[in-house]
Structure formats: C-alpha cells, structure tokens
Amino acid sequence: MTRFDVEFGPITIDNIEHLRRINGASFPIVYNQAYYKDLLDQDDASQLNQFAYYKGQIVGAICAVLQDIAAAGEQHVYIRTLAVLAAYRGRGIGSQLMERLLHYCEQRSSVTELSLHVQISNDDAIDFYTEKFQFTKGELVQNYYRRVDPPHCYRLYRIIRKGNSNA
Ligand code: ACO
Numbered sequence: 001m002t003r004f005d006v007e008f009g010p011i012t013i014d015n016i017e018h019l020r021r022i023n024g025a026s027f028p029i030v031y032n033q034a035y036y037k038d039l040l041d042q043d044d045a046s047q048l049n050q051f052a053y054y055k056g057q058i059v060g061a062i063c064a065v066l067q068d069i070a071a072a073g074e075q076h077v078y079i080r081t082l083a084v085l086a087a088y089r090g091r092g093i094g095s096q097l098m099e100r101l102l103h104y105c106e107q108r109s110s111v112t113e114l115s116l117h118v119q120i121s122n123d124d125a126i127d128f129y130t131e132k133f134q135f136t137k138g139e140l141v142q143n144y145y146r147r148v149d150p151p152h153c154y155r156l157y158r159i160i161r162k163g164n165s166n167a
Pocket of ligand 1: 027031062081082083088089090091092093095117119122124125127128132158
C-alpha cells in the first residue's frame with residue numbers, strides 16, 4: 001500500500017478533543033479527564049504528545065510520558081497510547097509517529113528505555129512493536145485492565161541506551 005507522508009503537530013489544550021475522538025475510536029478503554037490533563041502537565045509535553053496530519057486532517061496520535069528513575073539518575077519514556085484512525089492504517093503513519101518519538105528518545109541522553117503495555121490479544125500492535133520496531137516482549141501482567149476482555153497485557157520495551165536501570 002502507498003505510504004502516506006504526514007506532518008506533525010503538538011497536542012495542546014486547544015486541540016485535545018481530537019485525541020479523545022481518536023482514542024475513543026481505537027481503544028476499548030475510556031480515558032478520563034485526569035488522563036488528558038496529566039499528558040499536558042509535564043516536561044516536554046509538546047514533544048511527547050504529537051498528532052499526525054494528513055492533508056491537514058488529524059489522522060493519528062502518539063502520547064508518552066517521561067518517568068524519572070531516581071535511583072539510577074535516568075529517565076524512561078512510557079507510551080500511553082498510539083493510534084491511527086482505521087481508514088488510515090497500514091500507510092506508515094503509526095511508524096512515522098513512532099520514529100519521531102524514537103528520535104526524541106535518542107536525542108535526550110537521560111533516556112535509557114522506551115516501553116508500553118499492550119493487551120495480549122492485540123496481535124497487530126504486538127507485531128508492529130516487536131517486528132517493525134524491535135521491542136522485546138517482557139512480562140505478562142495479569143488483570144492489568146479492569147473492564148476489557150482479556151484483561152491481561154504484555155509489557156513491551158526497547159533499550160535506547162545502556163544505563164544503570166537496564167544494565
Ligand atoms: N495488518 C497487518 N500488518 C499491519 C497492519 C495491519 N492492519 N497495520 C500495521 N501492520 C504492520 C505492517 O507490517 C507494517 O509494516 P510495513 O511498514 O513493513 O508494511 C507495520 O505494521 C507498520 O505499519 P504502519 O502502517 O506504520 O502502522 P499503522 O499506521 O497502521 O499504525 C497502529 C499501527 C498504531 C498499531 C494501528 O494499527 C492502530 O491504531 N491500532 C489500534 C490502536 C492500537 O491497538 N494501538 C496500540 C496499542 S498499545 C498502546 O497504545 C501503547
């Protein structure tokens with residue numbers, strides 16, 4: 001399928017409704033107000049939360065948070081959500097959002113790991129992360145989700161650089 005080259009833009013208080021729409025259409029989980037507020041109230045929020053635009057329309061989004069690993073003096077980046085509207089999937093848009101976040105991680109020398117949780121039944125997403133982006137399948141976490149079936153997830157992670165927290 002033809003790749004759709006996208007442009008990027010930050011997620012802000014003024015356009016966050018589009019994120020609710022994309023997440024609502026893509027996930028079986030409903031995220032609450034606090035979830036969206038937390039995304040914006042953090043260092044580097046405008047780089048960690050990005051929309052993908054195709055022909056001026058918002059078609060995908062990636063949202064991540066920086067986590068301090070205090071004992072190691074390092075940071076991890078945790079992907080909270082990555083979604084592309086169904087009509088635009090398989091066109092390289094999710095990959096472009098992921099490549100942008102990886103670039104951010106590589107540029108920020110304190111970041112040693114990128115990770116996420118994914119429902120065990122989400123084969124497309126697991127393949128996307130492990131085959132296309134070389135994430136490692138970590139532990140299975142039982143009953144991670146409260147209202148979805150199956151409720152279990154895998155933790156997927158990718159080492160960005162060696163550090164004390166992942167030596
Ligand atoms: N069928 C088969 N393979 C696929 C599909 C599909 N529907 N979608 C993606 N892939 C694979 C392909 O192998 C492709 O590789 P290629 O570039 O060599 O052809 C690779 O994944 C990359 O595909 P993209 O087109 O870049 O990915 P896309 O834009 O479709 O986005 C995403 C992938 C974000 C997982 C999308 O499928 C989606 O929004 N799914 C619903 C939401 C979701 O499950 N998100 C992840 C949950 S985990 C979390 O959010 C932390």
